[in-house]
Amino acid sequence: MGKYVAKFLNTSGTNFFLEELIKNAKERLILISPYLRLNDRIKELLEDKDRLKIDIRIVYGKSDLHPEEIKWMQKLDYVRVSFCKNLHAKCYVNESECIISSLNLYEFSQVNNNEMGILVRKYEDNEVFKDAYEEAQRIIRISDEIRITLDEVKAEASPVSEMKENEEEITTFTKLTTAKLAAKVGIKTPDLLEKLVNKGYLNLTDNGKHLLTDSGKSIGGEFRTGQYGIYFLWDENTEI
Secondary structure, three states, rough: OOOOOOOOEEEHHHHHHHHHHHHHHOOOEEEEEEEOOOOOOHHHHHHHHHHHHOEEEEEOOOOOOOOOHHHHHHHOOEEEEEEEOOOOOOOOEEOOEEEEOOOOEEHHHHHHHOOOOOOOOOOOHHHHHHHHHHHHHHHHOOOOEEEEOOOOOOOOOOOOOHHHHHHHHHEEEEEOHHHHHHHHHHOHHHHHHHHHHHOOOEEEOOOEEEEHHHHHHOOOOEEEEEOOEEEEEEEOOOOO
């Protein structure tokens, strides 16, 4: 066996190699970070990858998605965003490199915090790279994909009282998110999304985004922006 070892990264190294990892992505890119608030440089790199039609998956788990962040994501056809409950891992992967780090993909952390991490290259340690890649894929599978609608998202934040009303509306179970409705009927969220498309309540665009149809609205379907970005609400008795 060779003596290949992961490369240790300090704060500046983590930021440098993260940018290189994004720039070097040729086929796919996975960004897993509990806190998500992208700086302009990362956005610029992701926009370039989107133009090149690179498959980009972003998984977050802790912070609100700011309306401006949502509006930016709307412009990207090849970026898919998922929410993962209890996410604490920070992992950034393309088809040949992986960074496992303390660094969140959060503008404040990249500028103010002391971070460290490791860089694993597939050609140097294929086994470790494979394990990390498979775990990243598992996190994606257990995450709820946030469908960014093509309808305009208002940038102004909702008043606190209005947000509380929205939260109460969900918790009273008169309306359920797609994930909660899926749990209620005993199927996985992606399977429920497929059924909603088949029934004509949602449209699936060529770039993998869901849109609420008039039929979906007629049965009480709604789209909202909130704590977990953009999501759909359904009557709890919606027939699947």
